[in-house]
Amino acid sequence: MQRIGVFVCWCGSNIAATVDVEKVARVLSQEPGVVYSTDYQYMCSQAGQEMIQEAIREHRLTGVVICSCSPRMHEATFRKTVEKAGLNPYLLEIANIREHCSWIHKDKLTATEKAVILGRAAIAKVQLNAPLTAGKSPVTKRALVIGGGIAGIQTALDIAEAGFPVDIVEKKPTIGGKMTQIDKTFPTLDCAACILTPKMVDAAQNENIDILSYAQVEKIQGFVGNFTVTIRKKARYVDENKCTGCGLCTEKCPQKKIPNEFNLGLDNRRAIYIPFAQAVPKVATIDPNHCAMLQKGKCGVCAKVCTAGAIDYKQQDQLITREYGAIVAATGFEPISMDKFDEFAYSQSPDVVTSLEFERLMNAAGPTGGTLLRPSDGTHPHTLVFVQCVGSRCDGGEKGKSYCSKICCMYTAKHAMLTREKYPDTEVYVFYIDVRTPGKSFDEFYRRAVEEYGVHYIKGMVGKVTPQDGKLKVQASDLLGGRQLHIDADMVILAAAIEPDKSARPLATMLTASMDTNDFFTEAHPKLRPVESPTAGVFLSGACQGPKDIPETVAQASAAAAKVIGLLVKDSLTCNPCTAQPDELMCNGCSSCEKVCPYGAITYADKPFRGPNRTTRIRRVAQVNPAVCQGCGACTVACPSGAMDLLGFSNKQIMAEVDAICR
Amino acid sequence: MQRSVIETAASLLETGVCTRVLGWKTGEFFYDVTPAVFTSAEEVRKDMVFTPFCGANLSKYLIAESRKEGKIAVFLKPCDTFSFVQLQKEHRICRENVYAVGVQCPGMSDPDALKALGLKGLTGCVQEGDTLRVDTLYGEKAVPLADALSLRCRGCKSKRLHDCDAIIGTQGKDLQTSRFAQVEALEAMTAEERFAFWRKELSKCIRCNACRNVCPACSCETCVFDNPDSGVQNKAAASSFEENLFHIIRAFHVAGRCTDCGECTRVCPQHIPLHLLNRKLIKDMNTLYGVYQAGADFETKPPMLAFTLEDPEASIITQGRNGQ
Structure with missing residues (x-):
């Protein structure tokens, strides 16, 4: 028999002003399985938490329902609370009666009624909760910074300074970003290049930093601590290791009438070019759309004048796959x-x-x-x-x-x-x-x-x-x-x-990071977690999160670096135990779950099963790697037979909630 | 055609290419044809048929049959080969244990369509080109084949035989047919009219489960309707709304995997046009995610299991009630 405790929080007046909390506690106490029900001003306070722990011990509770704010706010807090009282942390459910109720309703009667229904749903779910144990996953001690503007450079420098290797992926031939194009900076009127270029050089010379310029992220797999990223390094038709950046080729190239992107088309550049004098890496790049050699096979002037022999018309795009523990989006504007x-x-x-x-x-x-x-x-x-x-x-x-x-x-x-x-x-x-x-x-x-x-x-x-x-x-x-x-x-x-830069939207999809309607990356909390994305292991630096000036960008870039360092110093992370689990007896082996899994957590194995008349049947069944599974639940929806279920959010638990709401 | 099918089957057994043949044989009446497994050439010559009533799609039987000892030969009409490929895509059939013989098909006839033409006392029937020669107790009648075709064959999507080891007849092509016309007519109705239409049709359901048992896409180890943990388990409908939902849940379960073979409608003893539910979902997926035909190839990713950046984010929220 379940013994469930219900704790209704006032959240000061945040909930109590619109919801009759005493009534909610009273009504929910009549629900089947509920042996204790109470309300309190601030459940998350020390006194509130102690009250919960005391009730667990005194009433020998087997499940706890807390009617309070969003689980995104305090689920972690309350899980620790119940764990300290000896209850498995996953025998806790939170009914969100603040964001989902008191904050959006004006009428106290309606709000109270809804709070009761939400509480009832959580009680129905907690009845079916099973104790879960979290595993551990290792952390790859390397960070990836996407975007090499001032934001990306600052983040990379700070991470490298702390002793962790970091890669910068920049889609243009040089790092530096928009700040390289700016003349003077407000409000001190110092020259942008004078303060930026030393940082670019620092980044290039730092042995912990690897700059992948003229490159783009193509594929991201994995999860916090264990990302696998495929990077396409575009062919620049110049060997980066041989080119000395002397610029002779850029003077001799006969293709002269190509609008210069660096000067926003206000003047022209050649088909082989170095964006500007202080470019990092200071290496020439051939624009394949305008190069006569690459277009028509005739010319070859740059190869003739290059004393370093760096020109390579046969160079191909290169795909690099690396492992990272954290990813910073710094895609700019x-x-x-x-x-x-x-x-x-x-x-x-x-x-x-x-x-x-x-x-x-x-x-x-x-x-x-x-x-x-x-x-x-x-x-x-x-x-x-x-x-x-x-x-x-x-x-x-x-x-x-x-x-x-x-x-x-x-x-x-x-x-x-x-x-x-x-x-x-x-x-x-x-x-x-x-x-x-x-x-x-x-x-x-x-x-x-x-x-x-x-x-x-x-x-x-x-x-x-x-x-x-x-x-x-x-x-x-x-x-x-x-x-x-x-x-x-x-x-x-x-x-x-x-x-936001046009590359941000596809990147967000690859990162499964959320964006607002203007395509700015969304932060995990607008005030309290401004440099973290809601996706674990993904951090935000600079104007990709919202319009910013240089000092703000640099401040946020360093903040993101601090968060990355905080993650990379850990040797292992606690896994989320709410992962998918297949019922092998029901699995058809159809691969639907494998196809939809964004994390590559599902594989297949041929296993023997007992058939009719004491025969053995070999069947292909799904296997989930719990360290890789993030519990998104896509597979449980795709599974035609319902063999796949999510621990902690089983189909039965969800249906029980729905039933409780529709009662 | 009948002769070459039987001879092929017999020689496959005689030459030892296979140990069993999956084909058709007649039941109580000549138009009552059922799937059958033959193990000898004699059996084949005695019982096997290929008549205008061999509508049954044999591909689903391969899930079990292809896992048994020895190779099995199977006869598949063009639409059946789509299910054959789709089941292989889902890793349900051991292809190496199957010898697939594609049989070109002029379209299968429906005994009810003959009866609807006023023919009584049917005793036999032979197809000759575009005509069906029907023997009845009251003499022989010639019927244009087009009038005798089953509903699904009137909107035949393809005469192409996929992934066959041998072909009887000629390889065909994909056809352009207006198979979505009836779906469009339903879409043109008001929500109330459509609701009334489906309530009327689906309330005829007796939950015999024939549609589910015949459907090649409904091949789960344990069907959700038989699984006490699924929350939708029921053998017989407890309320009239439940049987309605049975068909809708089934349509969603097979969405993206249904090849539109029409077996559900063929076997329904209550004559419910069940294939229209599946066709509606096929049509919607084609509109939203680009034209996709389940079982047409091995490579294309099913739209319900694939994501591209270009996918529209259609949802009930943007669409609203009544499709506004």
């Missing part, structure tokens, strides 16, 4: 496409540029050598109009993004200030919805732009930009002045919203 914002004439005039393009135009290593010149005619611009929130904070989110891109207010202030400082003969206008400057020395920075540098900040949006007679006619509204403005501008700079 991209500015959104300006296609849907034709009112700003981005596609009509080369003098309408995005802010990242403007960074290149201001950069000493950029296409203009750092002199601000109009892309259309190379003349010096006198009137510049900055438009903020292009694609950010858009209603409905159809045209742009509903969120604030966070970094635009500050970099626009930086651009305006730098323009005025270098070229005092310019008039600079900034159109904004709001200027958002929370952050250390941020507001002072913005005020300097307005007060010291005389930048014209105008609250209102630009309605239309029309290229006319070499000028850009800007129509805008000044909301505070209540008037329409017409400005003849030489250049218009659009603060394009930022979005």
Whole structure:
């Protein structure tokens, strides 16, 4: 006979304000098998936990139901509590009467009724719970960082510093990411390259770090502590070990008219190229779409001029498979496409540029050598109009993004200030919805732009930009002045919203990590676990989790590294005992479960079974590796005969819950 | 055709290619044909038939038969070969113990269709090209084959014989037929009309389990309906709604594995168009995940057991009630 204890938590007023907790405890005490039922202000407090333990001992409880917050919050806490009182931790069930009930209901009667039903379902389930014992699995002491921007570099450096080997996979030919394209950084105005490139070199020289540039993650298998990752290292047609990065080939290559991605197409590069002088690894890469040798089989100039003999036109993509204990996503961001914002004439005039393009135009290593010149005619611009929130904070989110891109207010202030400082003969206008400057020395920075540098900040949006007679006619509204403005501008700079890199979505699928509707990775807890993904062993670094500026990115990158180190120092991890278990007598051996298993936990064995009339039949039956199984339950659904069941979440237990709810 | 089938079977036994032959023999009436295992050439010549009523799909019997001592020869019509391949995909048949003979098929006839044409006292029947010559107590009648075909054969999906060691007749091709027309007609109904339609049809069910026992996809070691732990175990329906759900649960269990062989409808003594449930699921899967034919090959991953990034995330939540 089961002896079940029910503990209803008030969670202060979080639950008690909407749910009549005393009534819930009273009603549930009448359920079959329940021998003890009570309520308390904070079950998770020391006193609350002691109360549970005392009840287990005093009433010789065989199962415990706690009606409280989500099991994601305190299941681990309460499992420890009951274990200390001598009960198997898996004889505990939690009815979520906070997130699933009190927080979403206003009417106390309805909420109380629902809380009772949820409690009843948990009681029905706990009746069928069986004691489970967790096993151990080893930890591979190596980390993988996906993305080699400032976030990935910082995470990798910190992990390597702690003594663990770490690989950086970067899809571009060089690490460095977006920060390499930025000219100066706010609010201190130090040069981005000057602070970033030493870190890139550090990463390259650190013996614990292996940089896999021009590479992409192709397949991820396994689970926390035991990931197996297949990485495709794309053919760059240059032997990385031989190339000295002298750059001679990049000067002699006859294919000259290829838009240079590093300068966002503002100038051209050759078919063989090194993205920029401080690239890491400083190795040339052949663009196979434009190389005459690879396309038509004729040319071979680079191979002729290369004194190191590094050119290899026959190089093939290489598949590398490695084992990792932890994976960090650091895939970063991209500015959104300006296609849907034709009112700003981005596609009509080369003098309408995005802010990242403007960074290149201001950069000493950029296409203009750092002199601000109009892309259309190379003349010096006198009137510049900055438009903020292009694609950010858009209603409905159809045209742009509903969120604030966070970094635009500050970099626009930086651009305006730098323009005025270098070229005092310019008039600079900034159109904004709001200027958002929370952050250390941020507001002072913005005020300097307005007060010291005389930048014209105008609250209102630009309605239309029309290229006319070499000028850009800007129509805008000044909301505070209540008037329409017409400005003849030489250049218009659009603060394009930022979005997650396109590679993030397929990566999330491979990682089984969750994403929000904007394709930013979701954190395990928005406040308390901001650098962990809900998927164990997967961590988040930088703007792939949400828009961030550089200091925030670096802070989060180091935080993610700390979490990875915390995982890698462990020798073994406690496995989840809630794994799949096949009933061999019912198994057809059809392989359905094997096909759906995302972890590769299922194999098959031919086993002898007793047939009719004392005969022996050899049958093919499924075998689950409990160290690899993560208990997702996909196999239990796919199994046509119902032979596969999940310990702790058996079909019977789930049906008992459903029955209890429908009673 | 009948002669070459019988002769092939007899010579396979005589030459020792196989020790047993899985084929058909007549039962009580000439149109009442049942599957049978023959162990000698004499038996084959005496009892084996291949008539327009050999509708039975023999592939399912191979699950047990292919695990016995010695090789077994089996005769399979094109639609049966889909089940044959599908069962191999599920590792249910020991292929090395099977000698598969594909028999090209003009479409199988339905005795009820003949009776519906007003023919009484059937005593025999021979197919000649597009005509069926039917002997009755009241004399001989010629019936166009198309009028005598069973419902499933009117929407024949393929004349292709898959994975056969020998072929009698000619290898055929996949056909373009409007086999989903009836499903579309059901989809066009309102939810209430459709509910009424299925309640009417399914309430005829007597839970004889013939559909389950004949279905090549329903070959579990222990059927969920026989498993006391499954929560859906029942031999006879306790309420009228239960037998309705029996068929729906069964349709979902075979989804992605059903080759649309139509055996369920053929054997139903209550004439419930059960294959329409399976066809609806096939049609939906084709729409959502791309055209897939169970048993058409060994390689293609079944849509219900495969995931691609392009998969639509269709669910009851996005679809809503009444398909809105």
